Amino acid sequence: MKNLLTKGRLWLGIKYLVIALFVGVIIRGFLLIPVPVTGNSMDQTLSQGDMVLMEKFSKIKRFDVIVFQQPDGTIYIKRVIALPGDEVRYDHDQLYVNNKKVAEPFLSNNRQRDHQVSPYTTDFKLEDLTGKAKLPKGEYFVLGDNRRISKDSRSFGTVDSLDILGKARAVYYPLNHLKWIS
Secondary structure, eight states: OHHHHHHHHHHHHHHHHHHHHHHHHHIIIIISEEEEOOSSTTTTTSOTTOEEEEEOSSOOOTTOEEEEEOTTSOEEEEEEEEOTTOOEEEETTEEEETTEEEOOGGGHHHHHHTOOSSOSSOOEEHHHHHSOSSOOTTEEEEEOSSTTTOOSHHHHOOEEGGGEEEEEEEEEESGGGOEEOO
């Protein structure tokens, strides 16, 4: 009888383990995907070596931090500055979207740290960079938070919605960097 109880518990434990592994694979593969941060173009928000959790089921909004893949296979993590149909420009270190001033509070730490005389973000117009006054349907304009060294839409152009892998939601490693990404 005791041997039968032990076998029953063992079998129950194996069932729970299989279910837990299945749920873990689903969550890890489809809901929350780990992505390593390489480079320092998102400094003050994300650091080289951080591991972020990415999700791919919610709508992309302005100022979301996204993960996308370029045609050459390179994976980038940048901040969405302009959405499809938007007009975007920088003038005297001020962001304008559809000719309205837009604040960027997430840059305050970077601007304080890097208080040089020249502007933090160089002036540009979307039309000068892409030849189009407005972002086409399905195209996003992205910038790194560390604007002075970031390779972003100013250099490689807009990001097609089909190339977006998901949104970066949280840093989970290293533990001293643990935080929600905003």
